[in-house]
Amino acid sequence: MSGTRSRTQFTFADRSPIARSYRRYLAxxxxxxxxxxxxxxxxxxxxxxxxxxxxxxxxxxTPGAPIWPAKPEVGTFEGREYPxxxxxxxxxxxxxxxVQPGRESSVFVDPSDPTATKVxxxxxxxxxxxxxxxxxxxxNYTTVWNQLNFPRLLTNTFGIAFLSTIGAVCSSIxxxxxxxxxxxxxxxxxxxxxxxxxxxxxxxxxxxxxxxFTWLGWNGTWLPLIVPHFFAxxxxxxxxxxxxxxIPRDLDEAAMIDGAGPFRILRTIIVPQSxxxxxxxxxxxxxxxxxxxxxxxxxxxxxxxxxxxxxxxQQYNALYASQPTLIQASAVLAMAVPVFxxxxxxxAFMRGVVxxxxxx
Amino acid sequence: xxxxxxxLPATPRTRRSRWTLRPSTREAIWGFIFIGPWxxxxxxxxxxxxxxSLVMSLTNFDLLHAGETRFIGxxxxxxxxxxxxxxxSLIATFKFALIxxxxxxxxSLGFALLLNHPxxxxxxxxxxxxxxxxxxxxxxSTMVWTxxxxxxxxxxxxxxxxFGVTAPDWFNSEVWVYPALTLMGLWxxxxxxxxxxxxxxxxxxxxYEAARMDGAGWWTQLRRVTIPLMSPVLLYNxxxxxxxxxxxxxQAYTLTNGQGDPNNATLFINLELFREAFxxxxxxxxxxxxxxxxxxxxxxxxxxxAFARKRVYYAGGDR
Numbered sequence: 001m002s003g004t005r006s007r008t009q010f011t012f013a014d015r016s017p018i019a020r021s022y023r024r025y026l027a028x029x030x031x032x033x034x035x036x037x038x039x040x041x042x043x044x045x046x047x048x049x050x051x052x053x054x055x056x057x058x059x060x061x062t063p064g065a066p067i068w069p070a071k072p073e074v075g076t077f078e079g080r081e082y083p084x085x086x087x088x089x090x091x092x093x094x095x096x097x098x099v100q101p102g103r104e105s106s107v108f109v110d111p112s113d114p115t116a117t118k119v120x121x122x123x124x125x126x127x128x129x130x131x132x133x134x135x136x137x138x139x140n141y142t143t144v145w146n147q148l149n150f151p152r153l154l155t156n157t158f159g160i161a162f163l164s165t166i167g168a169v170c171s172s173i174x175x176x177x178x179x180x181x182x183x184x185x186x187x188x189x190x191x192x193x194x195x196x197x198x199x200x201x202x203x204x205x206x207x208x209x210x211x212x213f214t215w216l217g218w219n220g221t222w223l224p225l226i227v228p229h230f231f232a233x234x235x236x237x238x239x240x241x242x243x244x245x246x247i248p249r250d251l252d253e254a255a256m257i258d259g260a261g262p263f264r265i266l267r268t269i270i271v272p273q274s275x276x277x278x279x280x281x282x283x284x285x286x287x288x289x290x291x292x293x294x295x296x297x298x299x300x301x302x303x304x305x306x307x308x309x310x311x312x313x314q315q316y317n318a319l320y321a322s323q324p325t326l327i328q329a330s331a332v333l334a335m336a337v338p339v340f341x342x343x344x345x346x347x348a349f350m351r352g353v354v355x356x357x358x359x360x
Numbered sequence: 361x362x363x364x365x366x367x368l369p370a371t372p373r374t375r376r377s378r379w380t381l382r383p384s385t386r387e388a389i390w391g392f393i394f395i396g397p398w399x400x401x402x403x404x405x406x407x408x409x410x411x412x413s414l415v416m417s418l419t420n421f422d423l424l425h426a427g428e429t430r431f432i433g434x435x436x437x438x439x440x441x442x443x444x445x446x447x448x449s450l451i452a453t454f455k456f457a458l459i460x461x462x463x464x465x466x467x468s469l470g471f472a473l474l475l476n477h478p479x480x481x482x483x484x485x486x487x488x489x490x491x492x493x494x495x496x497x498x499x500x501s502t503m504v505w506t507x508x509x510x511x512x513x514x515x516x517x518x519x520x521x522x523f524g525v526t527a528p529d530w531f532n533s534e535v536w537v538y539p540a541l542t543l544m545g546l547w548x549x550x551x552x553x554x555x556x557x558x559x560x561x562x563x564x565x566x567x568y569e570a571a572r573m574d575g576a577g578w579w580t581q582l583r584r585v586t587i588p589l590m591s592p593v594l595l596y597n598x599x600x601x602x603x604x605x606x607x608x609x610x611q612a613y614t615l616t617n618g619q620g621d622p623n624n625a626t627l628f629i630n631l632e633l634f635r636e637a638f639x640x641x642x643x644x645x646x647x648x649x650x651x652x653x654x655x656x657x658x659x660x661x662x663x664x665x666a667f668a669r670k671r672v673y674y675a676g677g678d679r
Contacts, residue, residue: 205410206409208409232398310499314614317614334497341495350491
């Protein structure tokens with residue numbers, strides 16, 4: 001960053017340029033360190049998730065086991081396997097195989113040199129610390145993949161998210177265009193009502209919707225998750241309308257003189273000019289639909305073959321709560337796609353957040 | 361504002377019309393055509409259901425016994441006031457709100473200040489990382505945090521144990537479950553942080569320079585310059601956090617598979633609504649709970665706006 005040498009940072013305490021630049025360097029380094037520590041702490045559960053997802057179930061229950069995926073280290077001696085312990089003899093800690101456990105003293109062999117003389121150690125071997133070796137268990141993932149029927153969940157989630165995103169984006173573009181470019185009676189009132197629906201808790205409308213969809217026979221299908229999104233969403237309309245308003249009207253006028261109608265102006269002028277905003281809306285809605293839980297729970301709780309990831313994972317969680325390794329592996333699988341897409345498109349995404357939040 | 365240029369030339373589409381419409385009328389028609397999808401949706405999925413929900417809340421409507429539906433007046437609302445579970449869920453929601461709202465507001469402002477610091481390199485990457493957990497499905501992040509805060513095997517308690525302190529039994533304690541959910545909520549601050557950063561960047565730098573000239577330190581600058589100038593942004597965030605807190609559902613549902621454990625401490629109002637309406641299928645009563653939820657959120661939001669207006673009014677005077 002080049003903005004570091006601002007004059008206002010000058011302090012009168014030390015006038016020597018070397019001391020000043022040294023202090024500035026130190027201040028910057030500690031700031032960076034602080035930021036990195038805070039952000040790492042915030043994200044440390046992710047590391048927990050990934051490491052746990054590679055662990056043997058037995059490791060979690062073992063006190064003193066390391067926090068990384070590992071299994072007890074073993075060595076072979078005379079054709080048999082023996083566990084390896086960390087034994088401290090004469091102040092030196094050695095990795096030794098326990099070949100003859102005894103109550104007060106045990107016999108150990110050095111796994112790197114089994115022919116050497118056996119070591120007799122005085123003390124209770126149960127108090128010794130086991131030696132662990134790094135051993136990620138990939139089978140957790142294959143187990144979860146199959147038990148969840150992950151490809152089906154993924155297809156369902158993608159299907160629902162894709163269809164509802166198309167509906168939400170197309171309808172919101174039309175409505176935002178209407179609000180941004182046309183004057184009609186009651187426009188301000190309608191726009192106010194539109195914004196009001198953001199604050200309205202969906203619980204109020206949810207129950208009658210549920211009754212209607214159930215009577216229509218839509219309960220247990222994707223339709224309640226998709227069809228309502230074809231009628232524009234206040235959040236998306238607001239964001240797009242704000243953006244459309246910034247496009248100069250001269251372009252519309254020029255097109256109109258060429259005989260273009262409103263739909264053609266929308267298609268050839270407004271939409272191409274608004275790609276950043278439309279991308280943001282698309283991403284917002286796609287992630288919303290991908291992660292939505294409440295509505296799929298209402299309509300698809302008993303339809304495993306139609307469920308999206310969020311529901312499938314939750315039911316799996318309820319079923320296998322006692323197996324953290326599988327639970328964490330399923331969490332990794334559930335977050336993989338949205339997090340991946342986010343990292344690709346984060347710039348467009350975060351710009352959209354700012355537009356909705358600040359530019360009222 | 362000048363007349364919209366859209367209204368000027370006759371398009372071939374309308375030329376066939378027997379009556380030539382006035383340009384402003386034609387423009388209005390186009391406007392209604394474009395906002396049509398939303399108007400239809402408003403009627404079908406918002407206005408209609410709102411009326412239906414009001415009516416429903418005055419009946420004993422039960423989806424499984426729809427034939428026995430009859431009007432029972434305000435009985436559902438009277439029952440609300442006597443229902444111990446509703447009272448418990450409201451208390452739980454308020455307890456949680458009292459922790460999670462201040463922490464979320466402070467943390468999102470803190471992260472914004474840190475990650476907008478002029479001397480910090482790689483701001484973009486760090487912001488992306490702080491924002492990223494929002495992308496994780498709530499079910500999955502709840503599962504991660506349940507493991508991370510596990511009493512025996514979770515990392516946080518292992519870490520706290522290093523200092524010789526007995527760590528709390530987060531999700532099994534009626535008291536500690538709220539701080540636990542609040543910690544979990546830190547994964548949702550990304551939006552607020554980004555909005556705060558945009559707000560911070562809109563504060564004119566001259567003001568900071570002037571404040572420094574007057575000998576204001578970091579804290580005074582924050583209190584006297586940053587926060588007052590960012591108050592519209594902070595108010596927006598506060599309203600959104602408030603609404604989200606009263607609609608808290610997915611995390612609570614995932615945590616205990618909808619049971620509200622421990623001892624109904626996580627039976628938040630929205631979970632109680634879900635159970636009444638969709639588990640016990642008492643739609644009429646559920647609708648009454650929904651209206652109670654709406655009324656609470658509305659009153660709190662209006663109170664916030666009133667408070668904000670008052671602050672602005674008094675901002676001129678020296679306190």
